[in-house]
Amino acid sequence: MTTVKRIPPLELTTAEMQQAVDLAMKEIIAHIESLPEQPAFDTEGGEELARSLVESPPEEGQPYTELLDLLFGKLVHKTFNTAGPGYLAYIPGGGLFQSAVADLIAGSVNRYVGVWAAAPGLVQLETNVIRWFCQMVGYPEGALGVLTSGGSLANFTAVVTARRRLLPDDFLNGTLYASDQIHHSVAKAAMLAGFPAENLRLVASDDRQRIRVDSLAQKISEDRASGVTPFLIVGSAGTVNTGAVDDLTALATLARSEGLWLHLDGAYGGFFALTERGRRALAGLEQADSITLDPHKGLFLPYGTGCLLVRDRAALREAHHIEADYMPRMQDDPDLVDFCELSPELSRDFRGLRVWLPLKMHGLGTFRAALDEKLDLARWAATELAKIDQIEIVAEPELSIVASAGARRGGPTTRWMG
Numbered sequence: 001m002t003t004v005k006r007i008p009p010l011e012l013t014t015a016e017m018q019q020a021v022d023l024a025m026k027e028i029i030a031h032i033e034s035l036p037e038q039p040a041f042d043t044e045g046g047e048e049l050a051r052s053l054v055e056s057p058p059e060e061g062q063p064y065t066e067l068l069d070l071l072f073g074k075l076v077h078k079t080f081n082t083a084g085p086g087y088l089a090y091i092p093g094g095g096l097f098q099s100a101v102a103d104l105i106a107g108s109v110n111r112y113v114g115v116w117a118a119a120p121g122l123v124q125l126e127t128n129v130i131r132w133f134c135q136m137v138g139y140p141e142g143a144l145g146v147l148t149s150g151g152s153l154a155n156f157t158a159v160v161t162a163r164r165r166l167l168p169d170d171f172l173n174g175t176l177y178a179s180d181q182i183h184h185s186v187a188k189a190a191m192l193a194g195f196p197a198e199n200l201r202l203v204a205s206d207d208r209q210r211i212r213v214d215s216l217a218q219k220i221s222e223d224r225a226s227g228v229t230p231f232l233i234v235g236s237a238g239t240v241n242t243g244a245v246d247d248l249t250a251l252a253t254l255a256r257s258e259g260l261w262l263h264l265d266g267a268y269g270g271f272f273a274l275t276e277r278g279r280r281a282l283a284g285l286e287q288a289d290s291i292t293l294d295p296h297k298g299l300f301l302p303y304g305t306g307c308l309l310v311r312d313r314a315a316l317r318e319a320h321h322i323e324a325d326y327m328p329r330m331q332d333d334p335d336l337v338d339f340c341e342l343s344p345e346l347s348r349d350f351r352g353l354r355v356w357l358p359l360k361m362h363g364l365g366t367f368r369a370a371l372d373e374k375l376d377l378a379r380w381a382a383t384e385l386a387k388i389d390q391i392e393i394v395a396e397p398e399l400s401i402v403a404s405a406g407a408r409r410g411g412p413t414t415r416w417m418g
């Protein structure tokens with residue numbers, strides 16, 4: 001008689017599932033409620049800590065409670081507390097808890113959203129989110145987009161889409177343009193899209209850190225005369241350095257007259273389009289061919305939530321379309337979306353739920369009010385800082401970043417009031 005070896009089950013019982021969530025929840029609530037008291041950052045001893053964690057792959061399991069203790073007792077606090085009120089550096093992620101609940105649901109039901117046919121209703125929720133964003137920026141009906149893991153991947157997808165729309169397969173003659181204030185993810189995107197570093201032309205910015213459109217036009221014309229093929233301008237809808245917004249209307253006019261693709265990096269600034277002041281600052285946003293947004297910045301959602309919007313959805317699809325026998329038929333109806341046709345990803349997490357749930361629970365109005373408050377806070381902070389002799393305001397806040405320099409320290413320090 002053959003005996004079948006009993007393997008320990010990977011699935012949890014009902015009671016174990018409940019307990020796993022309850023125990024984690026207790027820690028999570030204690031963590032979130034103590035955020036205001038936690039220091040803005042505490043990474044002292046980080047190297048020793050990291051080294052102490054190096055281990056070989058575990059052959060045997062360890063009790064869940066010990067693992068929770070490790071996380072919440074030892075690791076979670078040895079970090080930047082980006083959601084705490086004392087954290088003013090870089091562009092912090094709020095990380096709304098509602099999205100964490102959405103992630104738990106999405107991971108637990110684990111439905112496949114890479115193709116429409118596999119989960120029509122769930123795909124529609126994510127499509128709704130993208131369409132809401134399209135409406136927010138003022139895009140027309142034919143626009144669409146895709147949720148990415150962040151702004152870097154959105155910028156990358158934009159560069160590839162522009163390249164595939166405007167350049168031949170042999171594309172190394174193509175040149176890209178951005179200001180010297182552009183986020184480095186754009187240079188990385190160009191590099192990963194196959195362009196040599198010198199194909200990205202960095203144009204000087206003016207005294208308000210905005211791209212000099214006259215210099216840009218001149219550079220494009222010189223490049224054309226020298227036989228290269230300009231194809232893409234990347235403008236900033238809020239720079240990481242000072243929050244500067246390029247003259248988006250002038251960029252759109254230039255891009256149109258030159259037949260170039262205009263991509264706007266609104267990873268930081270784009271969601272201010274929800275507010276009246278933001279819309280004024282971002283005038284011309286809707287004329288771009290594509291726009292990067294980062295819900296994990298401007299909508300306070302957890303890290304891992306970016307977005308690319310494209311004015312002509314066909315360009316995004318053409319850039320990513322590929323066929324295989326084992327794939328289900330892709331949708332031709334413009335109302336029905338296959339995400340695998342719009343990005344490099346096939347399998348993907350159901351990240352749309354992480355955006356949809358808080359937006360539905362609170363409505364855009366609540367987010368608009370929160371963003372308006374950030375604009376007020378930045379204005380207030382700049383006014384108060386300007387009263388201090390030793391501090392120089394390097395750039396008046398256009399959005400929520402306050403860029404100031406301390407007299408003793410010299411260099412500018414950028415601050416996001418979040």
Ligand SMILES: Cc1ncc(COP(=O)(O)O)c(C=O)c1O
Nearest residue numbers: 150151152183185239240267268
């Ligand atoms: C203007 C801008 N663009 C792009 C990025 C890159 O976004 P992510 O970190 O989500 O990849 C950032 C990040 O701070 C940014 O501020």
